[in-house]
Amino acid sequence: MTSQPSGENTAMSAQRVGWAVLIIVTLYVCYFSHLGVLGFVGPDEPRYAWIARDMAATGDWVTPRLYGRPWFEKPPLLYWGGALFFKLFGSSAPEVAARLPGAISALLATLALAWLAWRSYGGECARWLLLLLPTSVGMIGFSHAAATDMPFAGMLTIAMVCAAVALGLTLTESTPILPRTPWFALVLFGFFLGLAVLAKGPAAIILCGGAVLFWAIFTKRWRDALRLLHPAAIASFCLTALPWYILCARRNPDFLRVFIIEHNFKRYLTPEFQHVQPFWFYLPIMCIALLPWVVGVLSAVEDLVSRLRSGSTERGFEFLALCWFLWPLLFFSVSKSKLPGYILPAVPPVMLLVVGIIFGNRDANRRRTSIAAQLIGATLLFAGIAFRTLDRKIPSGQETGSASWHLRIFLSLLIGGLISTYLARKKHSNASLLCSTATILFALLGAYDGLHCIDPLYSARNAATGIKTFDPNFDPAAAAAFQLPRGAQFGLNFYLRREIPHWSTTDSATIVFTTPEGQSRVENAGFKCRGYIVFPAVIPCRSSTLLDRLGSGRQPRQEE
Numbered sequence: 001m002t003s004q005p006s007g008e009n010t011a012m013s014a015q016r017v018g019w020a021v022l023i024i025v026t027l028y029v030c031y032f033s034h035l036g037v038l039g040f041v042g043p044d045e046p047r048y049a050w051i052a053r054d055m056a057a058t059g060d061w062v063t064p065r066l067y068g069r070p071w072f073e074k075p076p077l078l079y080w081g082g083a084l085f086f087k088l089f090g091s092s093a094p095e096v097a098a099r100l101p102g103a104i105s106a107l108l109a110t111l112a113l114a115w116l117a118w119r120s121y122g123g124e125c126a127r128w129l130l131l132l133l134p135t136s137v138g139m140i141g142f143s144h145a146a147a148t149d150m151p152f153a154g155m156l157t158i159a160m161v162c163a164a165v166a167l168g169l170t171l172t173e174s175t176p177i178l179p180r181t182p183w184f185a186l187v188l189f190g191f192f193l194g195l196a197v198l199a200k201g202p203a204a205i206i207l208c209g210g211a212v213l214f215w216a217i218f219t220k221r222w223r224d225a226l227r228l229l230h231p232a233a234i235a236s237f238c239l240t241a242l243p244w245y246i247l248c249a250r251r252n253p254d255f256l257r258v259f260i261i262e263h264n265f266k267r268y269l270t271p272e273f274q275h276v277q278p279f280w281f282y283l284p285i286m287c288i289a290l291l292p293w294v295v296g297v298l299s300a301v302e303d304l305v306s307r308l309r310s311g312s313t314e315r316g317f318e319f320l321a322l323c324w325f326l327w328p329l330l331f332f333s334v335s336k337s338k339l340p341g342y343i344l345p346a347v348p349p350v351m352l353l354v355v356g357i358i359f360g361n362r363d364a365n366r367r368r369t370s371i372a373a374q375l376i377g378a379t380l381l382f383a384g385i386a387f388r389t390l391d392r393k394i395p396s397g398q399e400t401g402s403a404s405w406h407l408r409i410f411l412s413l414l415i416g417g418l419i420s421t422y423l424a425r426k427k428h429s430n431a432s433l434l435c436s437t438a439t440i441l442f443a444l445l446g447a448y449d450g451l452h453c454i455d456p457l458y459s460a461r462n463a464a465t466g467i468k469t470f471d472p473n474f475d476p477a478a479a480a481a482f483q484l485p486r487g488a489q490f491g492l493n494f495y496l497r498r499e500i501p502h503w504s505t506t507d508s509a510t511i512v513f514t515t516p517e518g519q520s521r522v523e524n525a526g527f528k529c530r531g532y533i534v535f536p537a538v539i540p541c542r543s544s545t546l547l548d549r550l551g552s553g554r555q556p557r558q559e560e
Contacts, residue, residue: 019127022131022434022437023127023130023131025441026130026131026134026135026437026441027107027110027130027134029441029444029445030134030135030139030140030143030441030444031103031106031107031110031134031139031140031143031144032103032107033444033445033448034144034448034451035095035096035099035100035103035144036093036094036095036096036099037448037451037452037455038095038144038451038454038455038458038459039095039455039458039459039460039461039462039491039495040094040095040098040146040459040460040461040490040491040494040495041458041459041487041491042487043486043487043489043490044146044147045098045145045146045147045491046460046487046490046491046493046494046495047066047071047490047494048074048078048079048082048098048146048147048148049082049094049095049097049098049146049494050066050067050490050493050494051064051065051066051071051079051082052078052079052080052081052082052083052085052086052097052098053082053083053086053091053094053097053098053494054066055076055079055080055082055083055086056082056083056084056086056087057086061076061080061083062076062244062247062248062251063248063251063252064076064079067493067499070252070255072248072252072254072255072258072259072263073259073263074148074200074201074263075148075197075198075199075200075201075244075245075259076198076244077101077148077151077155077195077198077199078101078102078146078147078148078151078199081100081101081104081151082097082098082100082101082146085097085098085100085101086098094494095146098146099144099145099146101146101150101151102142102143102144102145102146102147102149102150102151102154103143103144103150105143105150105151105153105154105155106134106139106142106143106150106154108154108158109153109154109155109157109158109348110129110130110133110134110139110348112157112158112161113129113133113157113161113348113351113352114126114129114130115161116161116164116165116352117129117352117355117356119165120164120169120317120356121355121356121359124359125355125356125359128355128359128433129351129352129355131433131434131437132293132296132351132354132355132433132437133347133348133351135292135293135437135440135441136289136290136291136292136293136347136351137288137289137290137291137292138288138289138290138344138347139347140444142341142344147341148199148200149200149341149342149344150344151195151199151200152196152199152200152203152204152344152345153344153345153347153348155192155193155195155196155199155204156192156193156196156204156207156208156345157345157348157349158188158192159189159192159193159195159196159204159208160208160211160320160324160349162185162186162188162189162192163189163208163212163228163320164317164320165182165185166182166185166186166189166227166228166230166233167212167221167224167225167227167228167320168182168224169317169320183232186227186228186230186232186233186236187232187233187236188236189228189233189236190232190233190234190235190236190237190238190240191236191237191240193205193208193237193240193241194236194237194238194239194240194241194242195240195241196208197237197240197241198240198241198244201259201263201264202260202264203264206331207327207328207331207345210323210327210331211320211323211324211327212225212228212320212323213225214323214326214327215319215320215323218319218323219319267335267337268335268336268337276336276337276338277338279333279334280333281333281338282329282332282333282338282342282343285340285343286329286343286346286347289340289343289344289347290347290350290351291379291383292376292379292380292383292436292440293351293354293376294379295372295375295376295379296354296358296372296376297350297351297353297354299354299357299358299369299371299372300350300353300354300356300357300358301353303357303358304318304322304353304357318353318356318357321349321350321352321353321356322349322353324346324349325346325349325350325353326346328342328343328345328346329343329346358372369429370424370427370429372429373420373423373424373429373432373433373436374421374424374425374432376420376424376432376433376436377416377417377418377419377420377421377422377423377424377432377435377436378417378421379417380413380416380417380420380436380439380440381413381414381417381418381421382417383413383417384409384410384411384412384413384414384417385414387409387410387413388410404449405446405447405449405450405453406446406450408442408443408445408446408449409443409446409447409450412439412442412443412446413439413443415439416435416436416438416439416440416442416443417439419435419439420432420433420435420436420439423435458487459491460487460488460489460491460492460494460495460513461491461495463488463492463513464491464492464495464496465495467479467511474511476496476497476498476500477498478511479496479500479511479512479513480500480501480502480503480504480511480512480513481500481501481502481503481512481513481514482502482503482512482513482514482518482522483514483515483517483518483521484513484514484515484518488513492513500513503522
């Protein structure tokens, strides 16, 4: 029996250490770095953060409250996570506290999926998944948002991993991974599916059930599919999900009507919430979410289609991942209300397919891997050119701070894309993909630095904190808002810790938060306030006449 040379062992150890360091850096930069660099943006983030902070302050973990009133648009999982971090951090870092639940959910989902990739495809595929999934645009963006999308997608992903184990799926055989009745996997499946229902509602059951149903139809493995209805899974699900729904319904008689009927059925079946988009809306959204690895997805789909046409028997697990990917796309494409975050649950399974098909059989896919690596390098190169072109079109006066971060992003994408493409053409596919990953990390760091500059343009944090400079004795009760976008209005409410009213002629407000257009309309109409806090014009204003917004006070003079 011979032992390996010490030099070879040293090289393998150094390689493992290098992989571990790269994976840890990637996970940190993509999921946890600079969580608080940008203030809350959009209408959802400040509202969800307000509810989490209110839970931490009042100790009421059952009824979500916005501005002191019950608010039943979403279940409480995000609020619970945010409230825990608000208790831990206090008010010193509200953005970090509110966004950490999404970042942790992304990390847990990535680790669970990597374990499944290792169990089904091998160690190399697991390592690549830990690099490629976190560096996709969708995972980076939603892991840095105080929104319910990532907790929902993360818990659903872990539930589907447990379902794959309970179904006894591997890449090459149909024998169970665990004993005949995988109790632990079934209990975990029910637990994480219950958490997904606590993250966003009954859509978790529909997405999970639909994926498994179509898998059973295609593979004719109905008996295995029914295993997920085992009493252990059902009991675990009920103990996880139902207590909050029961308690909230008992304390708030209108909860089920508002949450189930208005914010689930009406949101899906009617255009009442004004998020109407065409049927094909999620196709470009999915391509953007999978950047820069979208060309790898096309390569993987091509390979999977050829396998299915050849009647390969090694398709049980891949069928489940394919149904897991396609069913959310179809389900939400039919919906009358569409938002980009709805199809986030489809991103993890398609990346699992990519690494499994491209790296799972290197000899059979060497040419396809080389072509995919070249296209990924070209994608980075194109992204750098597109970024520079769009950057030059920013209107004068609409950017703040140093422009060095612009240049860093451009050079990172340009140089990294060129090197990645060159390495891929020289048949060094692994080196090309590693270079692509490093390119994304460098570009991300530049983008994070740039968030400092654009924060005053898109977040109300700067205006809310800067008011103290304008008026050290500022009282939020003396403030009002006029013609602000919804996101800026809700952001002000959070940072000033009160619901800022809309300004009218009968108000006694001394400070008016408005846009340049709003200030001009007020002053041209003959009204004067002691001071204005003006948001940049880059934030769109809703057009309306002054008379529509001012109420019944002193009549303004006519605008010319």
